[in-house]
Amino acid sequence: MTPARAPSPGAVHVTAQGWGWRHAGRKAFAARRLDLDITPGERVLLLGASGAGKSTVLHGLAGVLGTQDEGEQEGELLLDGVRPTPAMGRAGLVLQDPETQVVLARVGDEVAFAAENLSVPRDEIWQRVDRALDDVGLELPLDHPTTALSGGQKQRLALAAVLAMEPGLLLLDEPTANLDPEGVVEVRDAVVRVLGRTGATLVVVEHRVAVWADVVDRVIVLDAGGGVLADGPPGTVLVQDSTRSRLAGAGVWIPGWRPAVGGAMPSSAPGPALLSARGLTVARTRRGPAAVESLEIEVGAGEALGITGPNGAGKSTAALTLGGLLRPRAGTLEAQPLLAGTAGSNPFRWRSPQLVQRIGTVFQEPEHQFLTTSVQDELEFGPRRVSDAVDDQRIAELAERLRLTHLLGANPFTLSGGEKRRLSVATMLATAPRLLILDEPTFGQDASTWAELVTLLRELIDDGVAVLSVTHDADFVDALGGATLHISGGAGRLVSR
Amino acid sequence: MSTTYLTPVLTGRTLLRANPVSKLFAAVVITVALMSSIDWVSAAVVLVCELALMPLLGISVWGLLRRIWPLLIAAAIGGYGTALLAEKTGDVLLAIGPIVFTEDSVADGIAVGLRGLALALPGIFILLTTDPTDLADALAQKLHLPHRFVLGGLASLRLVGLLVEQWETLGLARQARGVGSDGSLVARTRNLLGQSFGLIVQAIRRATRLATAMEARGFGGGTRTWARSSTYSALDAVIAVVGLVVAVGAVTTAVLAGTWNFILS
Numbered sequence: 001m002t003p004a005r006a007p008s009p010g011a012v013h014v015t016a017q018g019w020g021w022r023h024a025g026r027k028a029f030a031a032r033r034l035d036l037d038i039t040p041g042e043r044v045l046l047l048g049a050s051g052a053g054k055s056t057v058l059h060g061l062a063g064v065l066g067t068q069d070e071g072e073q074e075g076e077l078l079l080d081g082v083r084p085t086p087a088m089g090r091a092g093l094v095l096q097d098p099e100t101q102v103v104l105a106r107v108g109d110e111v112a113f114a115a116e117n118l119s120v121p122r123d124e125i126w127q128r129v130d131r132a133l134d135d136v137g138l139e140l141p142l143d144h145p146t147t148a149l150s151g152g153q154k155q156r157l158a159l160a161a162v163l164a165m166e167p168g169l170l171l172l173d174e175p176t177a178n179l180d181p182e183g184v185v186e187v188r189d190a191v192v193r194v195l196g197r198t199g200a201t202l203v204v205v206e207h208r209v210a211v212w213a214d215v216v217d218r219v220i221v222l223d224a225g226g227g228v229l230a231d232g233p234p235g236t237v238l239v240q241d242s243t244r245s246r247l248a249g250a251g252v253w254i255p256g257w258r259p260a261v262g263g264a265m266p267s268s269a270p271g272p273a274l275l276s277a278r279g280l281t282v283a284r285t286r287r288g289p290a291a292v293e294s295l296e297i298e299v300g301a302g303e304a305l306g307i308t309g310p311n312g313a314g315k316s317t318a319a320l321t322l323g324g325l326l327r328p329r330a331g332t333l334e335a336q337p338l339l340a341g342t343a344g345s346n347p348f349r350w351r352s353p354q355l356v357q358r359i360g361t362v363f364q365e366p367e368h369q370f371l372t373t374s375v376q377d378e379l380e381f382g383p384r385r386v387s388d389a390v391d392d393q394r395i396a397e398l399a400e401r402l403r404l405t406h407l408l409g410a411n412p413f414t415l416s417g418g419e420k421r422r423l424s425v426a427t428m429l430a431t432a433p434r435l436l437i438l439d440e441p442t443f444g445q446d447a448s449t450w451a452e453l454v455t456l457l458r459e460l461i462d463d464g465v466a467v468l469s470v471t472h473d474a475d476f477v478d479a480l481g482g483a484t485l486h487i488s489g490g491a492g493r494l495v496s497r
Numbered sequence: 498m499s500t501t502y503l504t505p506v507l508t509g510r511t512l513l514r515a516n517p518v519s520k521l522f523a524a525v526v527i528t529v530a531l532m533s534s535i536d537w538v539s540a541a542v543v544l545v546c547e548l549a550l551m552p553l554l555g556i557s558v559w560g561l562l563r564r565i566w567p568l569l570i571a572a573a574i575g576g577y578g579t580a581l582l583a584e585k586t587g588d589v590l591l592a593i594g595p596i597v598f599t600e601d602s603v604a605d606g607i608a609v610g611l612r613g614l615a616l617a618l619p620g621i622f623i624l625l626t627t628d629p630t631d632l633a634d635a636l637a638q639k640l641h642l643p644h645r646f647v648l649g650g651l652a653s654l655r656l657v658g659l660l661v662e663q664w665e666t667l668g669l670a671r672q673a674r675g676v677g678s679d680g681s682l683v684a685r686t687r688n689l690l691g692q693s694f695g696l697i698v699q700a701i702r703r704a705t706r707l708a709t710a711m712e713a714r715g716f717g718g719g720t721r722t723w724a725r726s727s728t729y730s731a732l733d734a735v736i737a738v739v740g741l742v743v744a745v746g747a748v749t750t751a752v753l754a755g756t757w758n759f760i761l762s
Contacts, residue, residue, distance in 0.1 A: 062713045086715050093713040099659070100706040103652050103714075105630055112724035114714035125724045161714060325669045356675035367699065368670035371691065385675035413698070427674065 008199025011040035012090055012169035014061065018075030020226070021056050021065055026414070030056040032226035034075070038218075040168070043195065043202040045212050045234070048222030049250040049446060051416040054205040057222070058171045061203065062086065062093035079169060089118045092162025096174040096444065098154035101161075107133070107149075108142025110157060115164040125164070132163035135197060136190040151311065152183030156190045163194060170195070172204040176211060177444035180311045180472050184211055191215070207446045210255040213238060221247060251418075251448030258475060259451035263458030266481040270300030274339040274435055274466050275322065275347070279331035282314065282321040290329050291317040295492045297485065299435065301338065301464040304457070304482030306471055313487045315470045316364070316439050322468065323361040323437045324348050339434050353385045360428030364439040366420035370412040375404055375423060378412050382431040395430065401456070402426045418449040425453065429460075436460065438469040442476050454479045508555040511732070512626035517635040519733035520627065523740025524619035530744035531616050536758045537604060539751035540611035546743045547618045554625055561621075568617050576610025629654055631727070638727040645717060652711065656703055660696065667695050 020032035031053030038044055048054050059065050060077050063084035077083070079090050092114075095101050104110045111132050115125040129142070136156040149157060155175050162170070172191065176184040188211050195202055195215075204212055209219075219237040223229040229250060230243045237243045238254055247254050277297040283290045291314030299305060299322075307315045320326045322333065324347025334345045335358070343354045350358065363369050372378050379398060383390045399405045402422040407415060412423055421441065428436060436457075442450050457467050457480055471477060477484055484495045507513055512520065531543055551558065562569070580603045587600030633651040637644045676688050711717070751757040 059709070064709050064712050086712050087718050089715050091713075093710075095706065095710055097706065100703050101710040102655065103648075103707065103711055105628075105655070109630060109724065113711075113716070116721050116724050117715035117718060119718075119720055119722045122722060122724060122726070125722065129724075158710075165715065320669060323673065325672055352672055352675045355673070361673040363666075363670045363673065365666075365670075367702070368667055368695075369674050371671065371674055371676065371695075382675050413702075431675070 010168040011199055012079050012201045013040045014038035014079060016077045019077040020074040021060055022072045024071050038201060040201055041199050042218055043216040045216040045219045046203055046205045047252045049224045052222040052224040054222055055173050058173045058205060062091045062171055089165040090167055091169040091171055092165055092167035093171045094158045094162060094175050096177050098151045101158045102146045105146060107140050107144040107146055110146055111160045111164050114161055118165055128164045132160040135163055135194045136160045151179045152186035155187045159190055167200060169201045174206055174444060208253045213255050251446035253447050259447040261451045261479060262455040266304055266458060266461040270303035271464055272338050273298055273300050273336045275299045276334050280328055280333055281330040282317050283329040284317045292487055292492055293490055299466045301466055302461050303466045304461055304480035305468045306477035306484045308484055309487035315487050319437050319439055319470045323359050324350055324355055356382050356431040357386055358433050359435045360433040362424050362428050362438045366424035369424055373411050375410055375412055376408040378427055379430050382427060386431055398426050398429060417444055418446055421445055421449060435466045440471055441469055442473045507626060507628060509553055509626040512553050515736055516729050516733045517627050517632040518639045519736040520623050522737050524623060526740045526744045527619055528616060530747050531612055533760060534758045535608050536751050536756040537608040537611055538754045538756040539747040540608055540615045542747040542750050543615040543743060544611055565621060572610040572613040575613050576606040579609040580606025634725050634727040638723055644721055652707060660700060663699050664696055667692055
């Protein structure tokens with residue numbers, strides 16, 4: 001497959017022959033039996049189900065998988081016929097999380113860092129810095145603090161930081177998965193501009209295919225069992241019925257398609273009241289500024305409520321307060337008898353065993369809520385807080401329902417992103433709370449996990465559980481029915497569906 | 498929202514322009530002079546000089562007090578303790594039962610208090626007027642410390658700031674799982690240990706990701722160039738000389754005043 005445009009002389013030729021990698025301590029290979037030939041200047045979207053080894057391939061191409069102590073390699077993965085090492089500076093890797101890639105305090109220094117490591121002479125470094133910042137459209141002074149950037153800006157900075165190496169291969173590992181819709185477009189456009197100038201080869205991993213479908217020449221789908229599931233131009237792979245169905249089966253988000261979900265669309269009539277907020281003002285800290293003021297919310301049994309709004313508007317703070325985890329700044333938050341049961345009416349005053357039986361809050365980062373060293377212990381943790389006798393049957397059912405049965409012995413921290421998300425929801429359901437609160441539950445999830453989550457939540461809603469979700473995902477809100485609380489500018493506005 | 502140690506609020510434009518190495522040099526000679534003797538004259542001379550140099554910091558006395566008040570309390574407690582416990586020679590100034598203060602014990606107490614403050618201030622001066630990135634550049638380029646060590650330390654500073662935020666989020670996330678701050682002292686202690694462990698896990702994971710990002714950008718090789726050049730100017734010579742003058746002045750004054758009390762003699 002030859003791209004329509006002429007490749008730049010520096011663009012990298014990627015080849016893989018029977019390549020595989022197994023992380024030390026893991027039984028299964030993260031990626032295996034991979035044969036690839038990516039011509040210089042080609043733009044590739046790398047897809048595959050969660051756990052198919054997409055990130056492993058990118059890390060392998062960047063040469064950061066490590067030495068023999070860190071895992072076992074088979075076959076060959078080559079850049080222009082040479083095994084990749086970061087010191088060559090041939091490949092530039094941008095990671096998913098904007099927060100963990102910033103090294104230095106000032107924008108200019110951050111971009112210069114990679115060029116310094118490659119021993120580029122000083123005068124040339126600053127020329128590269130200017131060009132890289134220009135390429136990604138960050139028009140900021142060089143001494144601008146890196147902490148004062150939005151998520152989209154941080155990702156563009158990360159892109160500029162690898163561009164300073166003048167890489168012939170750009171590797172993007174879900175670069176927009178943690179961003180709000182505006183940030184996604186910002187980063188995508190910056191990548192397009194960069195490729196237009198440099199002509200570098202591109203390999204991008206992303207679940208949301210629509211973002212990149214128009215940018216790439218070729219789509220490669222990894223099979224979770226090893227090897228390649230589909231390979232071809234996006235006009236073929238993403239359009240043909242045969243590949244579309246296989247992609248859908250692998251959990252890939254294809255444009256113009258939404259995964260089929262089970263369960264009925266929840267009815268719009270909420271059941272008896274569970275939780276009422278009257279003039280509720282929420283704040284993250286005791287003395288800090290209020291995030292949202294005078295919220296009026298009534299959550300009924302079997303109701304779905306989506307909390308939407310731009311980044312930093314206070315959505316999570318509102319959700320944490322409704323979940324009884326943060327003290328209300330003003331106004332009242334009252335648990336109705338159906339939710340409160342034998343406990344008092346103020347959720348913030350509940351002791352933690354009381355809380356887990358009534359309200360389950362699933363945090364954005366699943367790892368923050370993992371407390372034990374195995375999936376089984378993790379699922380049993382909540383029930384053990386409540387009573388000494390744990391219902392093994394219920395745990396087994398829950399594991400089965402969220403496809404965790406084969407992972408019961410695994411350490412939660414070693415799971416893939418989708419598996420971690422499923423586990424974090426399952427741990428909350430183990431104590432059967434009547435109100436479930438989820439913070440960005442679909443961030444970075446593949447379509448299968450997404451559909452499973454929606455199906456599960458619909459069933460819960462049908463059973464009378466109220467589901468409150470903070471999200472940017474309009475499809476998700478639609479799929480659950482229910483009303484939306486839109487938060488912006490310090491106020492909430494209720495929009496019925 | 499995040500507290501950041503990588504971009505602290507810096508003051509004192511003049512000292513900010515100087516090379517961190519000259520500031521370190523001045524601080525070290527002053528410290529050596531102070532450490533050589535426990536007497537109130539040398540400590541007082543250094544302290545007076547330090548306070549006279551305050552305008553260079555670009556903050557008011559009040560601003561300094563707000564930052565160092567715990568030190569003042571520590572110095573006062575140290576001084577009081579010394580006056581109480583030191584050898585009781587000289588005239589008795591105050592005696593209430595077993596509590597006896599004599600001329601000499603009070604002099605010792607004052608010396609210890611002043612010395613503590615005088616020792617602490619140079620560090621404060623450097624912290625308030627030195628950009629961590631400049632410090633790393635100077636340590637690597639001028640003092641030739643290994644760049645992997647210096648830049649690794651600089652990058653980890655950023656993570657320290659993120660840890661504070663992470664601690665709060667972890668606490669809430671664990672509470673949502675049923676690990677509350679309620680319960681017995683034993684349960685609370687266990688929870689605190691668990692949360693600390695969780696924080697360590699998160700810190701290691703973040704550090705690992707950061708290390709991957711740094712490695713992917715070619716960090717860790719044997720040689721590198723520096724985009725910013727760490728240079729000396731006339732200002733640095735002045736700072737070094739001022740440091741020497743303060744140190745020598747303090748020792749000389751103390752010797753002439755007869756209070757010099759060399760710790761090794």
